[in-house]
Amino acid sequence: MATIGNTYDPATTAAGLATNYTSARQSILSAQTKQASSAAAALTSLRSAISGYQSSLLSLTSGKTMLSQAASFSNTAIGTASAGVNATAGSYSFFVERIATANQVSYNGLADSAANGGTxxxxxxxxxxxxxxxxxxxxxxxATLTPREIAAAINAEPTNNGRVSASIVTVNGVTQLMLTSKTTGAAGNISLNTAAVNNAGLKAALDDPLNAKQVVTGQDALVWLGAQGTGTAITQASNVFTNVDGVTMTFTKAQAPGDTPVTLTVASDNAATVAKVQKFVDDYNKLKGVIDTMVAPGDPSKSAAPGVFANDGGVRVLQTRMVSMLRGVNGADSLAAYGIVATRDGSLSLNTTRLTSQLAVSPKGLDTLIGSSVNGSSSGIAGNLDGYLKEWSSITDGQLKQRLEQNTKLQTTLTKRQDQLDKQYDSAYKRYLTQFTQLQTLQSRMASNSSMFDALFGDKS
Structure with a gap:
């Protein structure tokens, strides 16, 4: 008689049938969930890229010009200078008679004294x-007040506000109280008022002119616009001068009487201007590269998958509009005239030689061409690009905000559908498990009966 045996596991069989029952819908749902997740990540990345590019445009065009100026002294030992965008090209003569210094005074002969209070x-x-x-x-x-405690109290006094720094210096075994003004100029010169000091010994030591020594005398800077004695004298507490519009000068060394005045030269800084234009090009290409990757059609022959927005007409419009805004600018002061050339794929490249040549011919044309993305005064290419990108980046009604909200709703819906499908799977699994468990039990009984019959009626020989 044939043997009836178990040839399957109920749990494995039930899982396989339940998976087969939901596999078609699960495949579709998984693909939709993956696409929604990829879209969410891509939209977030696109928002970051657009925001970064808009910030870069604002930084590059927030000044009155993209042209850079440089300022330098004929004798760099006398000081340094830097020029802002508002600086005007020209030459200026300065004679540095003295530089500003911060007062530093020391007090010797201060011994520990009785702590009698006072101020x-x-x-x-x-x-x-x-x-x-x-x-x-x-x-x-x-009962003892030490010079070190006096120094600590001066530094800790709230109304000091860091204007005076106190320290203890020991020279040849003699302790000195050193007071240093934190600001340069005569207005920072330090003196002591001991009228309210209760300890007579401490008061006498502080008042004794033999104990006080001017280590560094605080003085204002004196600089002549022109030659010493015949030019215009400029006196101030700081060594940083801003008398020339758009230029910051920091003097570090005084000149000797009879020295030739130093010359400050303010001129165009083509290298810095080229760097700004290169940044304009690089930042544009960076954003365009992000968009190009998202709308890439893919290439099966190279195992290159399509971009997440390969079939998204809206993002493709973003791509083409950015390119057209640059290619549509023609004329004598065009991007190409300044060496900014759009390649076949729409990205930009910079010919620095052509840029430098055109700046010599028409320096102001670059500012007119690039324009500004500053709110209220937007103009040129930067204004047009920023204005269009705001249709995407606006936090109130921009396309990115709307797309992210729609995608979030879709993800919520897909999550609910997944929960429902999981429940259907569980229900099918339980049903199949019950059925095949019962079948397994029945097979076991039949196998047992078969064995009994074989024992009773089998061949006895």
């Missing part, structure tokens, strides 16, 4: 600056 006044430029409570200066609470 120590710190005057700046001959006017009251702030006061130090000597009672609280005795930080360890003993």
């Amino acid at each position: 120590l006044g710190i005057d700046l430029g001959g006017a009251p600056g702030f006061s130090v409570n000597l009672a609280t200066a005795n930080s360890d609470g003993n």
